[in-house]
Amino acid sequence: MPLAQTSTTVPVVVDDDLCIADKGCTVCVDVCPLDVLRIKDMAEGPKSKTAFMQYDECWYCMPCEADCPTGAVTVNIPYLLK
Amino acid sequence: MDEILDGISQIDCDILVIGGGTAGPMAALKAKKKNPEANVVLLDKANVKRSGAIAMGMDGLNNTIIPGHATPEQYTKEITIANDGIVDQAPIYRYAEGCYEIIQELDSFGIRFQKDQNGEYDVKKVHHIGTYVLPMPNGDTVKKALYRQLRKARINISNRYMATRLLKGEGRIAGAICVNTRNAEFLVVRAKAVIMCLGAAGRLGLPTSGYMYGTYENPTNTGEGYSMAYHAGADLANLECYQINPLIKDYNGPACAYVAGPMGGYTANAEGERFIECDYWSGQMMQEFYDELQSGKGPVYLKLNHLAEETVAEIERTLHIVERPTRGHFHKNRGTDYRKEMIEMHISEIGFCSGHSASGVFVDERARTSVAGLYAAGDMANVPHNYMLGAFTNGAFAGLDAADYIKDVDFAEFDQGEVEAERNRVMAPTKRDDGIPPNQIEFKTRRLVNDYLQPPKVTAKMETAQRRFAEVRDDMENAMYVQNAHELMRSLEASTIMDCAEMAASASLYRTESRWGLYHNRVEYEKDDENWFCHTLLKKGENGLPESRKQDVKPYIVEIDDDEKDAYSKQRVQPTEAAE
Numbered sequence: 132m133p134l135a136q137t138s139t140t141v142p143v144v145v146d147d148d149l150c151i152a153d154k155g156c157t158v159c160v161d162v163c164p165l166d167v168l169r170i171k172d173m174a175e176g177p178k179s180k181t182a183f184m185q186y187d188e189c190w191y192c193m194p195c196e197a198d199c200p201t202g203a204v205t206v207n208i209p210y211l212l213k
Numbered sequence: 214m215d216e217i218l219d220g221i222s223q224i225d226c227d228i229l230v231i232g233g234g235t236a237g238p239m240a241a242l243k244a245k246k247k248n249p250e251a252n253v254v255l256l257d258k259a260n261v262k263r264s265g266a267i268a269m270g271m272d273g274l275n276n277t278i279i280p281g282h283a284t285p286e287q288y289t290k291e292i293t294i295a296n297d298g299i300v301d302q303a304p305i306y307r308y309a310e311g312c313y314e315i316i317q318e319l320d321s322f323g324i325r326f327q328k329d330q331n332g333e334y335d336v337k338k339v340h341h342i343g344t345y346v347l348p349m350p351n352g353d354t355v356k357k358a359l360y361r362q363l364r365k366a367r368i369n370i371s372n373r374y375m376a377t378r379l380l381k382g383e384g385r386i387a388g389a390i391c392v393n394t395r396n397a398e399f400l401v402v403r404a405k406a407v408i409m410c411l412g413a414a415g416r417l418g419l420p421t422s423g424y425m426y427g428t429y430e431n432p433t434n435t436g437e438g439y440s441m442a443y444h445a446g447a448d449l450a451n452l453e454c455y456q457i458n459p460l461i462k463d464y465n466g467p468a469c470a471y472v473a474g475p476m477g478g479y480t481a482n483a484e485g486e487r488f489i490e491c492d493y494w495s496g497q498m499m500q501e502f503y504d505e506l507q508s509g510k511g512p513v514y515l516k517l518n519h520l521a522e523e524t525v526a527e528i529e530r531t532l533h534i535v536e537r538p539t540r541g542h543f544h545k546n547r548g549t550d551y552r553k554e555m556i557e558m559h560i561s562e563i564g565f566c567s568g569h570s571a572s573g574v575f576v577d578e579r580a581r582t583s584v585a586g587l588y589a590a591g592d593m594a595n596v597p598h599n600y601m602l603g604a605f606t607n608g609a610f611a612g613l614d615a616a617d618y619i620k621d622v623d624f625a626e627f628d629q630g631e632v633e634a635e636r637n638r639v640m641a642p643t644k645r646d647d648g649i650p651p652n653q654i655e656f657k658t659r660r661l662v663n664d665y666l667q668p669p670k671v672t673a674k675m676e677t678a679q680r681r682f683a684e685v686r687d688d689m690e691n692a693m694y695v696q697n698a699h700e701l702m703r704s705l706e707a708s709t710i711m712d713c714a715e716m717a718a719s720a721s722l723y724r725t726e727s728r729w730g731l732y733h734n735r736v737e738y739e740k741d742d743e744n745w746f747c748h749t750l751l752k753k754g755e756n757g758l759p760e761s762r763k764q765d766v767k768p769y770i771v772e773i774d775d776d777e778k779d780a781y782s783k784q785r786v787q788p789t790e791a792a793e
Contacts (some may be wrong), residue, residue, distance in 0.1 A: 132648055134647065134694075162257040162262055163259070163260075163266055164265075171480075185699075188432070188703075189426055190426055190432050191267050191539040192431065192539070206542070208464075208546055209424050212420070212422035212424050212427045212463040213547075
């Protein structure tokens with residue numbers, strides 16, 4: 132049974148300019164109860180790494196936004212219930 | 214991260230606490246304090262810093278029994294009546310006596326509660342009879358304060374490990390099999406006692422938004438405690454008494470009457486009229502709510518637009534920063550303002566949660582389950598209307614009892630074959646080349662829950678559910694496919710959700726009467742005290758399927774007068790009052 136790739140918008144947005152994942156910070160990844168955030172390598176720009184939402188499985192609960200030391204994370208309401 | 218590794222290791226501890234949300238940290242702290250020599254391990258699927266139902270905080274204690282405001286007798290009576298009499302009072306009474314000490318302890322941790330000008334706890338009336346609600350306008354500090362205490366007490370914390378099955382040997386608990394959620398490595402934990410604090414079954418029904426994680430409960434709480442207790446042969450009580458809550462439509466967070474009620478807010482119909490006497494969540498209150506939604510006077514709303522600006526501002530401040538802080542974003546997106554209009558409400562998907570209803574793993578007043586050495590506390594244990602303070606207090610009772618229990622026992626021998634069998638079960642979806650992803654298995658299970666199990670309950674529909682669940686289970690066990698460790702965690706959750714769905718159907722079919730208002734409204738049957746004034750206990754039968762039996766309600770400690778028994782069944786505002 133082959134698998135399809137279906138697009139989905141994700142509620143958590145990270146401002147790459149403010150994110151300090153390249154300095155080793157993983158706070159948002161650590162505190163997410165659903166474990167849906169990850170750190171990825173950046174191909175371009177001044178930063179080598181940034182946090183992002185890999186899995187669209189969000190309770191819009193906000194520890195990632197509240198605990199981020201630089202205010203880089205914003206939690207939006209998922210589109211389906213917005 | 215998320216790459217699947219093929220490893221296994223083993224550790225030993227005296228007490229294993231599974232779940233680091235609310236009850237779990239308190240159980241671990243109390244056990245360690247009572248027996249400082251004990252090796253206590255606290256395990257969580259997420260990170261204890263921000264896990265469980267109170268990941269962001271909590272806006273109040275809904276059930277305090279504070280001297281001068283309420284008595285244990287009064288509270289025990291209130292909770293008995295609110296649950297149609299089907300309760301064992303001993304755990305409720307012990308909670309009522311013990312919770313004040315826990316409040317003071319939480320206070321000493323730096324968690325702040327609302328106090329009046331004299332420095333006394335500022336308790337509010339929301340329930341039908343007594344006064345128990347203590348607001349926490351600074352309740353966003355709860356998890357941080359708990360975490361500090363855990364570090365101070367040197368509790369061993371293991372984050373990102375998910376327990377999948379309990380181990381038993383010599384007729385008692387022997388430990389648990391766990392899997393790392395980020396690399397799929399196994400961890401076998403040998404323990405003399407295990408305290409389960411795994412929260413509600415919150416991802417059982419599907420929210421009407423269709424967003425799988427837009428649930429009322431924290432969606433990490435998929436009911437693993439119910440599933441593990443079931444497979445370990447423990448009794449589960451009254452699972453047909455579902456949790457269904459009145460919520461802000463689509464946002465699916467509490468409205469929240471406990472915050473807004475004491476300040477003059479209330480639940481109204483489309484005409485802006487009150488239709489329920491008391492906004493305290495009970496089965497009958499939910500039935501009236503459901504009836505109003507179905508009537509020409511629906512939908513139902515939270516009404517605050519008659520209140521003064523400073524009152525609305527205070528309600529808004531609490532509701533938008535503490536328990537579910539994205540609520541402010543939600544209203545802003547919609548352009549809805551409490552001052553200008555009423556806010557549409559709806560009823561939640563179904564779940565299991567003793568925090569607000571009464572079902573769960575059967576426990577006595579010491580938080581002991583029917584399996585020796587196995588404890589349960591919080592939303593998953595069957596002490597009714599637990600809420601956050603119940604989780605803390607009953608978690609404390611579990612920790613205190615376990616600290617004594619481990620003194621007289623050694624590790625129980627278990628069959629290594631069980632570990633191998635569990636590894637094979639868990640890893641099966643990683644061994645296939647393709648197949649059905651866990652999110653589709655889960656969505657289909659939960660859609661069937663909505664179609665066939667949601668009240669009003671109908672026999673033929675629930676039997677259809679059982680047949681369809683069996684088909685999906687077959688797909689899950691023989692064709693589910695995962696690509697990484699994260700998806701493997703979701704596949705284990707799908708399996709838990711399926712177990713809970715099957716238990717919900719089976720328990721609901723067994724009780725051939727209606728009880729607890731909407732929670733167990735079986736339209737073909739009336740309430741039947743003669744045959745069904747009892748608990749139902751469900752356990753895994755010899756044939757591997759759920760098996761139910763009746764159990765007597767233990768003699769009451771606090772007697773209920775005949776004229777008090779119906780206090781919670783008269784919820785509807787009578788026409789004359791409504792016209793005023």
